[in-house]
Amino acid sequence: MALSQPAPTGISEVQKKPFPIKNIVTSLLPLLLLALFWAEHTLLPDGQMFTKRRYLAESFPFLMGLYLVTFGASFYRKDFHEKLTYQAPLIAGVIGFLMLWDVVTLKLGLLPLPQFPSPGAVIAALIADAEVLFVSIYHSLGLLFGGYLLGLLFGIPTGILMGWFSSVNYWLSPILRFIGPIPATAWIPIAMVVFPSSFQASIFLVALAAWFPITIMTWSGISNVSNSYYEVARTLGASTRYLILKVALPASLPSVFVGTFMGLGSSFATLVVAELLGVKAGMGWYVSWAQGWAEYAKVWAALFVMAIIFSGTTSLLFKVRDRVLVWQKGLVKW
Amino acid sequence: MRERWEKLGAACLASIFLAVVLTGCGGGDSKPATNPGELKKVKIGYSGGTCEAPVFTALEKGFLKEEGLDAELVKGDFDNNKNSLATGKLDAVNGLVMSWIKPLEQGLDAKFTTGIHTGCNYVLVPANSTIKTAQDFKGKRVGVDAMGGSPMMVLARELVNNGVDYKNDVQWRVFPKTELEAAYDKGEIDAIAVGEPFGTMWRKKTDKFTVLIDTAKTPPYKDEYCCLLLVSGKLIKQDEPTAAAITRAVMKGALYVKDHPQEIGQLLVEKKYVGGTAELNGEILSQFNYVPSVDGGEKAVQSTAVEARKVQFLDPATDPDVLAKQIFVRLKGVQ
Numbered sequence: 001m002a003l004s005q006p007a008p009t010g011i012s013e014v015q016k017k018p019f020p021i022k023n024i025v026t027s028l029l030p031l032l033l034l035a036l037f038w039a040e041h042t043l044l045p046d047g048q049m050f051t052k053r054r055y056l057a058e059s060f061p062f063l064m065g066l067y068l069v070t071f072g073a074s075f076y077r078k079d080f081h082e083k084l085t086y087q088a089p090l091i092a093g094v095i096g097f098l099m100l101w102d103v104v105t106l107k108l109g110l111l112p113l114p115q116f117p118s119p120g121a122v123i124a125a126l127i128a129d130a131e132v133l134f135v136s137i138y139h140s141l142g143l144l145f146g147g148y149l150l151g152l153l154f155g156i157p158t159g160i161l162m163g164w165f166s167s168v169n170y171w172l173s174p175i176l177r178f179i180g181p182i183p184a185t186a187w188i189p190i191a192m193v194v195f196p197s198s199f200q201a202s203i204f205l206v207a208l209a210a211w212f213p214i215t216i217m218t219w220s221g222i223s224n225v226s227n228s229y230y231e232v233a234r235t236l237g238a239s240t241r242y243l244i245l246k247v248a249l250p251a252s253l254p255s256v257f258v259g260t261f262m263g264l265g266s267s268f269a270t271l272v273v274a275e276l277l278g279v280k281a282g283m284g285w286y287v288s289w290a291q292g293w294a295e296y297a298k299v300w301a302a303l304f305v306m307a308i309i310f311s312g313t314t315s316l317l318f319k320v321r322d323r324v325l326v327w328q329k330g331l332v333k334w
Numbered sequence: 335m336r337e338r339w340e341k342l343g344a345a346c347l348a349s350i351f352l353a354v355v356l357t358g359c360g361g362g363d364s365k366p367a368t369n370p371g372e373l374k375k376v377k378i379g380y381s382g383g384t385c386e387a388p389v390f391t392a393l394e395k396g397f398l399k400e401e402g403l404d405a406e407l408v409k410g411d412f413d414n415n416k417n418s419l420a421t422g423k424l425d426a427v428n429g430l431v432m433s434w435i436k437p438l439e440q441g442l443d444a445k446f447t448t449g450i451h452t453g454c455n456y457v458l459v460p461a462n463s464t465i466k467t468a469q470d471f472k473g474k475r476v477g478v479d480a481m482g483g484s485p486m487m488v489l490a491r492e493l494v495n496n497g498v499d500y501k502n503d504v505q506w507r508v509f510p511k512t513e514l515e516a517a518y519d520k521g522e523i524d525a526i527a528v529g530e531p532f533g534t535m536w537r538k539k540t541d542k543f544t545v546l547i548d549t550a551k552t553p554p555y556k557d558e559y560c561c562l563l564l565v566s567g568k569l570i571k572q573d574e575p576t577a578a579a580i581t582r583a584v585m586k587g588a589l590y591v592k593d594h595p596q597e598i599g600q601l602l603v604e605k606k607y608v609g610g611t612a613e614l615n616g617e618i619l620s621q622f623n624y625v626p627s628v629d630g631g632e633k634a635v636q637s638t639a640v641e642a643r644k645v646q647f648l649d650p651a652t653d654p655d656v657l658a659k660q661i662f663v664r665l666k667g668v669q
Contacts, residue, residue: 292412293647
């Protein structure tokens with residue numbers, strides 16, 4: 001399935017060789033599996049209760065048409081065709097998994113409701129609650145970015161101070177060790193008392209979750225900077241400020257970025273807890289509501305959306321990292 | 335070199351296999367057959383609310399033993415109890431019909447068997463507030479401890495039945511139960527809809543709160559059973575006599591609570607089943623009508639299903655009467 005076409009080397013050179021059959025078959029795998037899925041979904045009898053609109057069944061012709069069009073269009077652009085051929089088995093795998101999921105829940109009823117809804121139920125939940133989900137995404141992103149940026153703003157300076165000044169380290173390190181294991185839920189009563197509004201309390205919870213790993217990794221990065229860098233800079237007449245900002249910080253950036261990734265993950269995980277405090281909408285708020293009502297199709301739909309957002313923000317962070325650490329590109333894979 | 339990779343691969347597969355076996359075998363849940371004369375083991379879930387007094391009473395006063403049951407009480411919150419009951423890890427739970435109607439509609443494998451007591455939901459407003467009727471709730475913010483929970487449904491019913499659009503005209507804010515008062519103090523919410531024991535605790539602060547709705551006293555809720563007993567679908571299918579025995583024992587417990595609220599209030603606190611003082615618990619227990627009734631339970635399920643459909647908690651495709659019949663069961667030997 002690997003790409004085996006050499007890229008065209010000149011403007012006038014056009015690939016004259018015919019496309020290998022193997023690539024074409026691979027690219028058509030998703031189509032085959034879509035057809036199988038369509039057959040399974042419409043021909044087999046239902047074994048599980050299903051009262052929603054059958055969006056999945058209705059979408060098959062559209063999906064197959066879409067893939068055919070994409071496949072046809074790919075013949076006009078070499079690199080796109082290669083990418084499609086490369087991704088085709090994965091796409092086919094996903095479709096196969098959805099089909100298996102459908103068989104085990106909707107058709108055979110092997111896994112019981114309400115804990116195991118079929119893919120059609122999750123899609124129906126996504127479409128039915130699209131408006132609520134959009135509003136919730138908007139609110140959650142606001143909370144997430146607000147808290148995360150605050151965590152960054154406090155975390156990086158704290159880490160630098162801890163890594164550089166041993167007196168700061170002396171006082172802050174035990175505090176860090178103590179705060180670390182305290183779960184976000186335990187902070188709720190304190191946050192509600194200290195902060196004038198529950199929104200601020202929510203931001204505090206997310207910021208705290210991000211602050212902890214960011215501080216630790218920044219501290220670690222700064223304190224691990226090789227002494228030889230400082231010696232060289234000092235012989236050239238560098239002041240302390242220069243040493244911190246132009247030597248220590250850039251050298252510790254790889255470690256700092258590890259901290260930012262961990263902080264992002266922690267912020268996400270704390271989102272559900274933070275949204276217990278009087279939010280108007282939010283992904284965590286939505287998941288709690290759906291869980292209380294045992295509407296697990298909605299829970300899965302929301303988790304799917306959250307996974308996309310998490311994946312997207314992490315990719316964004318990686319892009320930032322790649323620009324800043326251009327000399328280290330390719331070292332860590334996402 | 336290749337041998338090394340093969341060994342590594344085999345070691346990885348072996349450890350995964352071991353992990354699967356350990357976790358899989360650890361969860362074996364087969365109930366051993368009991369000899370005649372031995373007590374049958376059952377698990378009853380609770381969350382630590384005063385309402386659940388009949389369950390504690392049934393254990394402590396020996397009613398469960400009389401019915402031939404060796405009961406173990408398992409503590410968990412609402413979500414845990416829901417899932418445990420549905421998968422048969424718990425045999426019975428005391429539950430608010432308005433909180434359970436939606437999960438049961440979604441297919442949770444459990445059924446109501448009897449009504450236990452009326453009223454334990456409250457809607458509280460500021461002591462001298464302008465909010466006196468349903469119409470006054472337009473544009474206000476109401477604090478609840480869960481979206482779509484029992485207290486929210488009570489207020490939603492009141493609003494819908496008086497022509498107020500509870501979805502668009504009222505803002506609902508969720509807070510943990512313990513933080514609702516703090517949120518109210520900060521001015522983030524204008525009213526609170528909550529259950530016990532906070533309802534009784536806060537209504538005492540008469541300079542702060544006024545009770546607008548008390549489902550034990552306000553019509554039409556006052557005659558409706560609020561807490562019912564739920565039994566897992568698995569138990570009903572496999573061992574209906576035991577399900578009936580649990581139900582009878584808890585009903586006896588309820589009658590005892592009705593006649594001795596102060597004594598049971600004391601017992602709850604002594605045995606650390608619930609928080610608060612003995613006096614507070616005794617007071618709460620004496621407010622509710624603890625006369626258990628299968629008919630009352632059935633009627634409550636029917637009216638809750640209809641109302642839940644009205645406030646659009648239930649799916650549009652659900653027929654409330656069909657649902658009510660599906661989720662309530664009259665066990666043999668239970669009156």
